[in-house]
Amino acid sequence: MTHHTHKDYAGAKLGMWLFLFTELLLFGGLFLLYAVYLKRYPQEFTAAGREMHVVFGTANTAILITSSLLAAMAVTAIQRDQRRQTLWFLGGTVLCAIIFLTNKFFEWSAEIGHGFYPNSPRLATAPPGESTFFSLYYLTVGLHGLHVLIGASLLTWVAVKVKRGSVHGGDFVLLENGALYWHLVDLIWIFIFPLYYLIL
Amino acid sequence: MNPARLMSTTDAIDPVFMFIFGACLVLLIGITVVMLYFVVRYHRSRAPVATSQNDGNAWLEAVWIVLPTLLVLAMFYYGWAGYLSLRNVPAGALEVTATARQWSWSFSYANGRTSPKLYVPVGKAVKVNLVSLDVIHGFFLPAFRVKRDIVPGMKNYAWFVANKAGSYDLFCSQYCGTGHSAMITTVEALPAAAFEEWLEKVPEGAEHHGHDILEKYGCLGCHSEDGTVKVGPSFKGLWGKSVTVVTKGMERTITVDEAYLRRSILEPGADVVKGFPAIMPPFALKAEELGSVLAYLKGLK
Amino acid sequence: MSDGTPHHILGYNTLIKVWLALLLLTALTVWVAHLNLAIGHVWGSLAIACLKSGLVIAFFMHMRYEGRLLRWLLFLTLTTLAIYIGLTFFDVLYR
Amino acid sequence: MNSAEPVERGFWNDTGTTGISSWIFSSDHKRIGLLYFYSTFGFFLVGVVLGLLLRIELMAPGRTIMGPQTYNALFTVHGVVMIFLFIIPGFQGSFGNLVMPIQIGARDVAFPRLNLFSWWLYMAGAVIILTSLVTGGGPPDTGWTFYVPFSARTGTNVSLAVFGVFIIGFSSILTGLNFVTTIHRLRAPGMSWDRLSLYVWSLYATAWVQILATPILAITLVLVMAERMLGTGLFDPAKGGDPLMYQHLFWIYSHPAVYIMILPAMGVVSDIIPVFSRKPIFGYKFIAFSSLAIAAFGSLVWGHHMFTSGMSDRAVMVFSFLTFIVAIPSAIKVFNWVSTLYKGSISLEAPMLFALSFIILFSIGGLSGLILGAAATDIHVHDTQFVVGHFHYVIFGGAGFAFFAAMHYWLPKFYGRRYAEKPAVMAWTLMFIGFNVMYFTMQVLGMRGMPRRYYDYLPEFARLNLVATIGSWILATGLIIMVVNLFRGLWWGPPFSGNPWGGATLEWSTPTPPPTENFLEEPTVTHGPYDFSALEREVIKTGEETA
């Protein structure tokens, strides 16, 4: 009864895009709060932004952009039916994701070590807006990190399918959709970066 | 809606209500009557086949888009105008601060007088500044059509004027927890002279001092003095009674004495009387306040 | 594919050019941030971020080669978000 | 299954496997639809019992059968169950799934397995919510709105309940995107956009609301959890947060959500009225378009829940204005429905009775919404029983009655058996009377100033509260008769086959019950959904064949 006589490629992509829209709006709620609190506490946000590690942020931006490039190249490769290249590109993407998360881990350790985390004693004595900034930062970046994790797992799974040959030049929606998801992760970071790291 | 002629908030709201309500009633009756007429007239027993296959008419559509639009625009306008008169406090209004907490009211006046009821002079506009000590509450005076939420950290206000002496209900309208429905008090509108007299009167007598403190801290919102069970146990006859309490998950029976009461006030979570939710917040009473409260409770038979 | 949608294949060269542009814009936005243009630089960084995301969407995500429907829907989503934020500001700005 | 006459079984028998696993692991949209139907309707009955208990408590002032804390938990759970477990997933999940793919001539939805996953997510969320009632600090007592700071402070099990709602939100999103894709991609040849039934149009509009609004709820609930567990303080004034921002975020979703509830209901009514009047729907394009307009403008009006909150006056003006604008597409629908009756041939069978009473009850609810939408009058009735009356009129009188209409109209199609007509009409009569006695009284109470979420009230409100409680019992009697009659009919009643209502939409052209892939051969659509003249020719033709 589930014999798929035809695979609706455009339908699958439409579905994926719709899902990406909901992800955009999910983060949209956090950006909305950011906008409101930036309006209310411009000085405090600037002060808190100075505590951020721009170097980490910039490095991670470059890493994500590169990973996005690799994901896009993987799509090109599979369209040309080059399985080996596809796997290399996907591997690169996942590697970037791992580096990104490792960076993140060190960055968070440093920040938490300095006493910046929600409800921390240090923030309790700081002006109200700073605690708001850090709470938003941790929630947004944490949620983003979760998406990096999901995206990387998704791409690994797709890579396995490519290797097994069930995703190939004639049927690669899965890879394309996985890559779309990955680009979304990049897209959101593109906004997180200036809003949290560059509010100097 | 000329503010000079405006006598009260009630006068600002009621005509708007009448207008919108009336228009809605007319529409509803119209729609119902037409529908019932069609149902009866074109019932299959009378009309075995449909006599028309008409599936639309652009003119009709235009009519019932434009007319309702005009109607709702009028409703919007009057609604907005009425709202503005609730927001613009007349000059020279008497200022009172309402402090809301779970689950009691306290009203304080410029001269430092505080009261659990809102006393106001007849015929004079009163501006009430709304302060919350914990969660969101709502300041609701149905008789004056006034309502405003009391949000912690925000400076909300409301105003009204009582044109007739009397006692009016004051409700907490925004859900605030177990005692929400018990968070009610009254507005007491007194003739100007009587109000002045009340305002200057110093709360009397040391023997009632304990009662005043209970009132000040809002204890009476949850604990009655007459034996009725509200959110918490009643104070009446409490002293010397033996009660079952839950301490760290264990039940035990104790006799109410000074030490127990003291702990219950300063550290309410320590022993919770069985059958009541553990929701009372700790109250940091000053030593002498605590003393007179305990003395007062002892005498409350 | 059975529905016969033509698939546009993006060459590696194009992708790498886009990547370089993205890195450049990242450098630019870090540089702009150090110029100390007060609050104005929030708008500057946001403009650059929009440009970058435009590139990602158009090329990496192939939006340039998609039909009209997807573009419309993307537009719809972004408008919706803008409206959510915009109408909230009627409260925040005038409170 | 012991009726004398044999009944064709369609998709019930088609699959090789049997037993429970052929249901809960099936990706057939009809089976998933019935799964949704039974689970949501089950929760509806749970919510109904809770509502009844609320009314008994309010029968007389003071303590009647429970304490204040219990009451508060009860209305919270009642609201959460009714909103998140019944009415939001209910329509899309059950009748959307059952009917929509057939109406567009598809074999299934675009992502059948995702569809099943949605149901599983829904069940998981429901189980989590139920768990929250008996674990931790006990059932949440915040009201279904979860307003901070109260929800961040209360000791009850809010975090878990909120997490359950979060999961259900996910399920709703997936259903929405599945339906949009299905309607875009899987229409049968000849099924142009102007031949879609109005029910499908309304589901399409609803699906967009689900996609564009639900993510905001998801993030808001995450923030409430973070507030409680991490102390992020984003809504805590002591830490620089703003409680009103929570309300904005909550209502950005929850106002559009009321249109998730009502739009499919409007679609059902738009489908039923022409069938039982034997006349094309009046103003097809306007009704279809007004569904989209409601979905679009419905996203702009959330602030009308916050008129008294201390929001800026300018925002009050903007949101009040937009609220009135969104009433216009609803007005368009009502006028077109009534006009459809004109010069028709009206038969008052159970589905039609529910559909017609929908118009009246929805109009009362919607018109009272206008009183709430005007800034001045909302100040008086906000957070009173008037609001409770308003939303029960639109949700229960509107969406609920349309749900009942759909049950009587479509379920026989999927069971191949039908209920008895007389008890159905009697049940309807009782429900209609009981409903108005209860909720109209509550609106009067609200205008007199009785606040909502009040466990206890002043003596002056006693008489009307008693009346309302009696109304709830009349309503309950009607509902019991309806449920018993309907299910007895579906399981053991006389056979139902062919096209007894005389519908012209595609589901009436497949066998009853439909086979697994809905159509014996892929249909080609040649006429509109309400083209009864085309239908009459077909009926005569098939009549000859069977003769």
Ligand code: HEA
């Ligand atoms: C199915 C659900 C549903 C629907 C469809 C609606 C529809 C509407 N609602 Fe309602 N509403 C709720 C569910 C719903 N609502 C809920 C659950 C709450 C409370 C939440 C809580 O606090 O717990 C609420 C609360 C609520 C409030 C906040 C009240 C308060 O707390 O103070 C407001 C204020 O504007 C409002 C307005 C409206 C309006 C204007 C419509 C309009 O869409 C109605 C349009 C319909 C008509 C207008 C009637 C039909 C038309 C005619 C009969 C023709 C003639 C009409 C004209 C000339 C215009 N609603």
Ligand code: HEA
């Ligand atoms: C879909 C939505 C929906 C529905 C259908 C209902 C249905 C009912 N509601 Fe509900 N209600 C809400 C949604 C809904 N409600 C929401 C969202 C709130 C706000 C919560 C909050 O404030 O946070 C609310 C609040 C609310 C209150 C206000 C509480 C307060 O503010 O103090 C009250 C009080 O009377 C009430 C009562 C009822 C009653 C009596 C019913 C009636 O439908 C029930 C009628 C009863 C029956 C019909 C019973 C008969 C059936 C049986 C006994 C079972 C038989 C079964 C079999 C034979 C199988 N509800």
Ligand code: CUA
């Ligand atoms: Cu205070 Cu409700």
Ligand SMILES: [Cu+2]
């Ligand atoms: Cu609303």
